[in-house]
Amino acid sequence: MQKKSVDVVVVGSIGLDDIETPFESRRRLLGGSVSYACAASAFFTGTGMVGVVGTDFPIEYENLYRSFKIDLAGLQKEEGKTFHWSGVYEADMINRRTLLTELNVFQHFRPELPAAYQNAPFVLLANIAPDLQQHVLSQVKKPKFIMADTMDLWINTARKSLMAVIEKVDMVTLNDSEARLLTGEYNLKLAAKKVLSWGPSYVVIKKGEHGAMLISKKGMFLVPAYPVDKVQDPTGAGDTFAGSFIGWLASGGRVNEATVRQALLYGSVAASFGVEAFSLAGLEKLTRRKIESRMSELKQMMKVG
Amino acid sequence: MQKKSVDVVVVGSIGLDDIETPFESRRRLLGGSVSYACAASAFFTGTGMVGVVGTDFPIEYENLYRSFKIDLAGLQKEEGKTFHWSGVYEADMINRRTLLTELNVFQHFRPELPAAYQNAPFVLLANIAPDLQQHVLSQVKKPKFIMADTMDLWINTARKSLMAVIEKVDMVTLNDSEARLLTGEYNLKLAAKKVLSWGPSYVVIKKGEHGAMLISKKGMFLVPAYPVDKVQDPTGAGDTFAGSFIGWLASGGRVNEATVRQALLYGSVAASFGVEAFSLAGLEKLTRRKIESRMSELKQMMKVG
Numbered sequence: 001m002q003k004k005s006v007d008v009v010v011v012g013s014i015g016l017d018d019i020e021t022p023f024e025s026r027r028r029l030l031g032g033s034v035s036y037a038c039a040a041s042a043f044f045t046g047t048g049m050v051g052v053v054g055t056d057f058p059i060e061y062e063n064l065y066r067s068f069k070i071d072l073a074g075l076q077k078e079e080g081k082t083f084h085w086s087g088v089y090e091a092d093m094i095n096r097r098t099l100l101t102e103l104n105v106f107q108h109f110r111p112e113l114p115a116a117y118q119n120a121p122f123v124l125l126a127n128i129a130p131d132l133q134q135h136v137l138s139q140v141k142k143p144k145f146i147m148a149d150t151m152d153l154w155i156n157t158a159r160k161s162l163m164a165v166i167e168k169v170d171m172v173t174l175n176d177s178e179a180r181l182l183t184g185e186y187n188l189k190l191a192a193k194k195v196l197s198w199g200p201s202y203v204v205i206k207k208g209e210h211g212a213m214l215i216s217k218k219g220m221f222l223v224p225a226y227p228v229d230k231v232q233d234p235t236g237a238g239d240t241f242a243g244s245f246i247g248w249l250a251s252g253g254r255v256n257e258a259t260v261r262q263a264l265l266y267g268s269v270a271a272s273f274g275v276e277a278f279s280l281a282g283l284e285k286l287t288r289r290k291i292e293s294r295m296s297e298l299k300q301m302m303k304v305g
Numbered sequence: 306m307q308k309k310s311v312d313v314v315v316v317g318s319i320g321l322d323d324i325e326t327p328f329e330s331r332r333r334l335l336g337g338s339v340s341y342a343c344a345a346s347a348f349f350t351g352t353g354m355v356g357v358v359g360t361d362f363p364i365e366y367e368n369l370y371r372s373f374k375i376d377l378a379g380l381q382k383e384e385g386k387t388f389h390w391s392g393v394y395e396a397d398m399i400n401r402r403t404l405l406t407e408l409n410v411f412q413h414f415r416p417e418l419p420a421a422y423q424n425a426p427f428v429l430l431a432n433i434a435p436d437l438q439q440h441v442l443s444q445v446k447k448p449k450f451i452m453a454d455t456m457d458l459w460i461n462t463a464r465k466s467l468m469a470v471i472e473k474v475d476m477v478t479l480n481d482s483e484a485r486l487l488t489g490e491y492n493l494k495l496a497a498k499k500v501l502s503w504g505p506s507y508v509v510i511k512k513g514e515h516g517a518m519l520i521s522k523k524g525m526f527l528v529p530a531y532p533v534d535k536v537q538d539p540t541g542a543g544d545t546f547a548g549s550f551i552g553w554l555a556s557g558g559r560v561n562e563a564t565v566r567q568a569l570l571y572g573s574v575a576a577s578f579g580v581e582a583f584s585l586a587g588l589e590k591l592t593r594r595k596i597e598s599r600m601s602e603l604k605q606m607m608k609v610g
Contacts, residue, residue: 092491186397189532210515213532222606224527227494227518258610265609301527302607304570305563 004046006071007250009117010037010243011050011136012126012149013106014057014075018086019235019278021093026233029279030061032083033126033149036236039068039283040270041124041247043291048117050074050136054082054105064280073114078105093231094208113139122250124242125169127151130161137168145255147171147202149242155182166195170255171202173242179205188213189220202260206238214264218257223264226272226298233278237271240283244270269294309351311376312555314422315342315548316355316441317431317454318411319362319380323391324540324583326398331538334584335366337388338431338454341541344373344588345575346429346552348596353422355379355441359387359410369585378419383410398536399513418444427555429547430474432456435466442473450560452476452507454547460487471500475560476507478547484510493518494525507565511543519569523562528569531577531603538583542576545588549575574599 012033019026034051041047048071055077065072083106086099111132121144125133133148140146146169154162155178162182166172172195176188185191192203192215204223205213209231214221245267252259269291274282317338324331339356346352353376358367360382370377388411391404416437426449430438438453445451451474459467460483467487471477477500481493490496497508497520509528510518514536519526550572557564574596579587 187534190534207515210512220532220606221608222529222532224529227525227527229492229495261608262610299609301525302609303526303566304604304607305567 004069004071006048006117006120007045008041008047008122008124008246009050009074009113009120009140010034010041010047010124010126010246011111011133012037012124012128012239013083014051014053015083015085015106016057017084017235017279018099019233020088021233022089022091024232024278026278028058030064031085031235031279033128033236033239035065035280036239036274036283037124037126037243037246038065038070039280040240040243040274041250042068042070043244043270043283043286044247044266045251047071047243047247048074048114048120050111050113050117052076052078052083052105052109054078054080057082064284068280068283074112074117076109076112078108080105082106087235089234093234111136121145121253122246123147124246125149125165126239126242130154130158130165133165134161137165145170145246145249147173147242147246149173149238150178152178152181163198167199169200171204172200173204173206173238175206175208175238189215204264206241208234208237211268212241212264214261216257216260221261221264223268224298224302226269226294227301228272228276231275232282234275235279237275240274241267241271243267265295265298266291269298309374309376311353311422311425312350313346313352313427313429313551314355314379314418314425314445315339315346315352315429315431315551316416316438317342317429317433317544318388319356319358320388320390320411321362322389322540322584323404324538325393326538327394327396329537329583331583333363335369336390336540336584338433338541338544340370340585341544341579341588342429342431342548342551343370343375344585345545345548345579346555347373347375348549348575348588348591349552349571350556352376352548352552353379353419353425355416355418355422357381357383357388357410357414359383359385362387369589373585373588379417379422381414381417383413385410387411392540394539398539416441426450426558427551428452429551430454430470431544431547435459435463435470438470439466442470450475450551450554452478452547452551454478454543455483457483457486468503472504474505476509477505478509478511478543480511480513480543494520509569511546513539513542516573517546517569519566521562521565526566526569528573529603529607531574531599532606533577533581536580537587539580540584542580545579546572546576548572570600570603571596574603
């Protein structure tokens, strides 16, 4: 099989997760923002991963990345243990409690882009320290579309650096509580507008099972979540959403209000498959046919009369 | 002005509400499900109110009903005090705590339909005891479309009677927690499907600021909430939604998947105006132009590409 060029570069975390839901417990699952986002993006286009694992990282997981056709030139392996996270979901399968976070090799992660990645037109800065996101930005030579995700930790501890990132990117994604924390606005529409005024062309506020909201200079788009029958593991849903969004967008190459809206629906659909199984299992079985089938179902659910 | 025929009959509660939000407190506001639902329905078509007030009911409020062109032939006045409810909203302006409920004249309410109402094609059974909803159903002669709302109290205390109502109506509306309580299904899609299997052609699950979900034999429709800048008082939003839904539907007369979907958007838009002010103030200033303007905005926010 011909090697795809790297159209999308994703930078973020790789983890081994212990996850407990009211129904089941799993240990040492493959997790982390780049795992989900790359697997989802690579479904649509050539995708390169920038992340770090320890020497304990299972070879099966590396092979799993390869089976998704993720380019691994940017995957660093360091002496020590892989980042480890452990969490418990409540009965609603939405709220969760972190039991343990061991940074391990992730603590000294410094993302370096291989030469082939530096010309990639699409870049997804998944959730890592804003200083590292800035370091990635400094290596990108011909960006066409850069999106950045973040979390409450950085809003609280590295706001200045985060603001510098926000000013430089095309799209920012935040969940509802992060948007409120970052802007001081309770109303999500007003919060998104404030972020938009700081520079990005697109702001997406993620609301989990309630979908997402896009604000751009052209207006607002309400992105519904595809209603699934059963959620088995919501971990990584936001990363799957972001990854398939940027992967689909990059596969077409054109970025405008219409393609961004369409891409967000692909994100919503891919995330719906992702949450139906633990770790990347929901994405492993994905086919273009299944994606398109849910896309047309979802559009039918949005159709007025 | 010519008197409109009564196309929609609404049965439910009338109350004098004390409402406290984190920003403001108001006393003896006009409230109750029929107040909101009739005002919203009468905006679109001839609407008759069936409810009860006490002798303390302010004449201004009766005049306010008239200013909305609500037909008051079914409004009963009984010796005693009007139903009184008092509640406090939390900081999120969604969750609320009931401080006080005084049933007063509502305790012995027996809804009787004036002759002119008995042939009304559209009937909204707002939230009252299922036995009373059944009593209304027994008086309706040529119904074309009947919808019923309910609440957790009746699910817990009058399930059998409620089930008898559900089997007889065309549409049931429930909020998310009520749908879960009624069906024992946590997943809202599965909960709605279960209710659908009991007889109604349409089931609507209301999710407040997150919109609503319609399930019918034809499929699913995701009804977005129109995103408002500022919520002043969410009381009655569900009743405004239901009232404008049935009012718009009745104004066209045709009931099918397409008109029901369109009507639900009118419900969503009317509710967005309703929550922007206390009591019925948000509906008082409504014009067809304002409604249509938000309708086209909302459709724009649902438009893919």
